[in-house]
Amino acid sequence: MTCDVRHNLSIVKERLAARNLFPGTSGNLGIRNDDNTLLVTTSGVDKYITNNQSFVHVSATGEPLEELKPSLETQLHVEIFKRTKARTSIHIHTVSNNVISEIYGDCGSIEFRHQELIKAFGLWQEDDVLRIPIIENPSDINQLAHLLVPHIQSDYGIVLIRNHGVNVWGRTSTEALKLFEAAEFLFEYQLQLNAARHYIKGEM
Ligand SMILES: CSC[C@@H](O)[C@@H](O)C(=O)COP(=O)(O)O
Numbered sequence: 420m421t422c423d424v425r426h427n428l429s430i431v432k433e434r435l436a437a438r439n440l441f442p443g444t445s446g447n448l449g450i451r452n453d454d455n456t457l458l459v460t461t462s463g464v465d466k467y468i469t470n471n472q473s474f475v476h477v478s479a480t481g482e483p484l485e486e487l488k489p490s491l492e493t494q495l496h497v498e499i500f501k502r503t504k505a506r507t508s509i510h511i512h513t514v515s516n517n518v519i520s521e522i523y524g525d526c527g528s529i530e531f532r533h534q535e536l537i538k539a540f541g542l543w544q545e546d547d548v549l550r551i552p553i554i555e556n557p558s559d560i561n562q563l564a565h566l567l568v569p570h571i572q573s574d575y576g577i578v579l580i581r582n583h584g585v586n587v588w589g590r591t592s593t594e595a596l597k598l599f600e601a602a603e604f605l606f607e608y609q610l611q612l613n614a615a616r617h618y619i620k621g622e623m
């Protein structure tokens with residue numbers, strides 16, 4: 420594994436940390452190396468700090484290759500990398516992605532249309548629709564991975580986990596971060612739109 424990979428993952432982590440996106444040690448990240456092994460964040464540590472304990476080198480199937488505990492959700496990154504050409508995988512908990520996942524969870528997805536930011540997902544036509552799947556959140560990681568797998572259909576993508584967080588992956592770190600940030604914009608937009616509509620209805 421090259422120093423570049425470690426540097427790259429540090430940059431992704433620090434960019435997310437600068438926005439306070441690892442509350443209560445939640446969230447985890449993974450990058451795929453050229454030899455298909457992964458570098459993932461260490462489980463349960465303060466992700467606002469970066470030191471030599473921050474990342475764990477794991478095999479392509481998620482087995483640790485050093486004396487550190489990899490993320491409890493390594494399996495999700497493993498499934499994404501196994502099925503795609505993605506190189507970076509991001510898992511983040513925010514209040515917005517949790518509230519959206521709960522409000523729309525029974526529908527199994529949330530759709531966005533006529534919103535400029537869906538272009539971040541390569542949807543450029545006026546009537547294009549961005550559909551983000553929402554899966555349930557079983558505590559067993561193998562069951563969770565089993566629910567995620569059918570939605571891993573492209574080299575970049577996004578899935579919401581109900582009352583848990585979001586998984587986003589891309590062919591590069593830049594792509595994964597772009598999709599994550601665009602999705603969070605859309606989630607916040609939808610929540611504010613719902614609140615504004617509710618308020619206006621109450622006024623009438
Ligand atoms: C601290 S609660 C969140 C965890 O249960 C988990 O969902 C998470 O995102 C972080 O787990 P981790 O093992 O540190 O990668």
Ligand SMILES: [Zn+2]
Pocket residue numbers: 445446492510512583584
């Ligand atoms: Zn999580």
